[in-house]
Amino acid sequence: MTAQTLLAPTDRRSSAGRFSDQLFRWLMAGAALTVIGVLIATTVFLLQQSWPSLTHYGPLSFFHARWAPSEATVTSSKPNPYGILQFIYGTLMTSLVAMLIAVPVSIAVALYITNLSPKRLRGPLSSLVDLLAAIPSVVYGFWGVFALIPALGPIGNGLTSLSGIPVIGWLFQGPFFGYSIFSAGVVLAIMCLPIVTAICREVFDTAPVAEKEAALAIGATKWEMLRVAVLPRSRSGIIGASILGLGRAFGETIAVTMLIGNNVLTIPEGLLRTGATLPSVIANEFTEANQPFHLESLFVVAFGLLVVSLLVNFVGKRIVGRVSEHIA
């Protein structure tokens, strides 16, 4: 009864207008639901496709570091020939190398664009960096094979001389042939640069002009001004930017496949050896996945990649969200 009376005023509007309003609302809701639906459907599909393999071998048995489809048989389930730990390792390590290079460079580029460069250069510089994101990844891979790897030769061979250092020495074991986790990481760094730079630029732009001017007024140099007035309040923004860049690095497939050397059998000893990532093994093997449980196990890899990527993006979004609240 009360609900009826409360609703009464809306009923007085023209019924045609009310109908189109409703229709619009439903259309929009439908669009929003489609996005969620696609995500859920993809997840369910991946799980469903990987199910035969997951049940045959048991989900936990995938956590070892040897991928040898040629050793799979229809009947035996032990040992599981489809270990995926080395792919997770490869994905994390290439991304780590990429971040170690991309984040400092991006911060420098963004600082230059927002605070140091002449005003008329800012527009063109920003567009140029954004343009890096427009280069297709297969072009990066191609360029990596024919330009980057020869150029990295001396650097990689130089790094092998660090292998004598205790504790971290194992990271630099040779011989270095070019195709490696390191090379893949360098290309990923270039690919992540635009996204990290773009967000850093936005973040640095929000630093209050008054504080910057105050710093300069009390005699700070440009660097001191940046250190005191810009960088501290941008810290979480930079972290958010890095995590979004990381999401890009995790999923990158073809450029990495062309450069990493595709060693699926072990966790590589160090950065200068060949490895493989979650996406690279899928790209390599799905067209000819003919061994028992081969295709199903590739779906397990895909499912793992989906979980890792969603996690990273979720965390990144949360951090970036917190930052924008903080700025507001």
Added chain:
Amino acid sequence: MFRKTTITAVVAIVAASWVTACGSTSNTGAGSATQAAQAGQICGQQSAAQPNYPRTIAKIDGGANTLSGAGSTWIAPVMSVWTKNYSNTDGVQVAYQSIGSGGAVQQIIANTVDYGASDTPMKESELAAAKGGPILHIPLSLGAVVPTYNIKGVKTGLKFDGDTLGKIYAHAITKWNDPALVALNPGVTLPDQSIAVAHRSDGSGTTAVWTDFLTKESPTWVQTLGGTDRSFGKDIAWPTGIGGKGNEGVSGVVNQTDGAIGYVELQYALAQNLPYGLVKNKAGNFIQACPATITAGTQGLSYPPDLRVSLTDGSDPNAYPITGTTYALVYQNQTDTAKAKALVNFVSSVLSTGQNDVGSLNYAPLGKDLQGLCMGQVKKITLNGAPVAS
């Protein structure tokens, strides 16, 4: 390349040059002292090998206007020549999707294409799963896999044998100046350099042919891989090396890496101008891969009735030992009248006149005995139980 300019002139002397190439005994390839002496040199003498097989199955009228095929990327270039010629002569459009041998097997099992093309024969389990009954394997052309390398100052023609290649891929030989390699190559200065091994990272018929040869010749290889059931096939648990996706991936690795060795299809090595090695055959001769030596590799083999056989390591003195074929996969019993007729027409044209087209693309024509057996397979194709070709 030079073939293009000389092809018209060559047509007239084709038969003569083919005979010269294979010695005086025509295509039977029986070993003789003179042939052994010529071994490895026959490639330069004849390069426009055209066997001119007669078309023994006459064209059948009333065939369909379209056919669909899918499979091997290895055979795709010559397949496109065959399908183009067939559409010119018979007006039948053949749509061939080069999706890989694995895809061919899946599609023919599901009966979604009229024929498949696979670089490896189907397994028993796959044959049992086929929806349309028994499947015939019909070799269409021959090809070679060659070792290619990148060593400063070393040109094409380095000599290898199967055991040495097996040890390199098993990571038992790791330097270019290893005594085994030095002994095979007197007079060549090999550097004290690590060998960067390149292999395919995707499942591939090329890998199957390569590892089939290693398995036959190298106990070290078999031992390292843990037995013959694991040491050959399209997928290998590579003990060492850099994986490249596709022929282009492997040749990219070899091109860009000082001290690298890889294996690619002969066509690819020639197109990319990669240096490639001679390989020691069963008769003890070091042989360069070319259409004549590849065909020689299949001479004198005893073929099983279903033709599912390994072609590597042939015993002919001129045989290039790392040789494979691409099989057409066809249901023995067809159910669509028009399709069956078109299919028989297409396959028999490929096996006869089509064999003249393969040499110019650096595939090798089928040897005479194998070609005869293939024609026999085509005659086995039936339409609802009755033979299609007479």
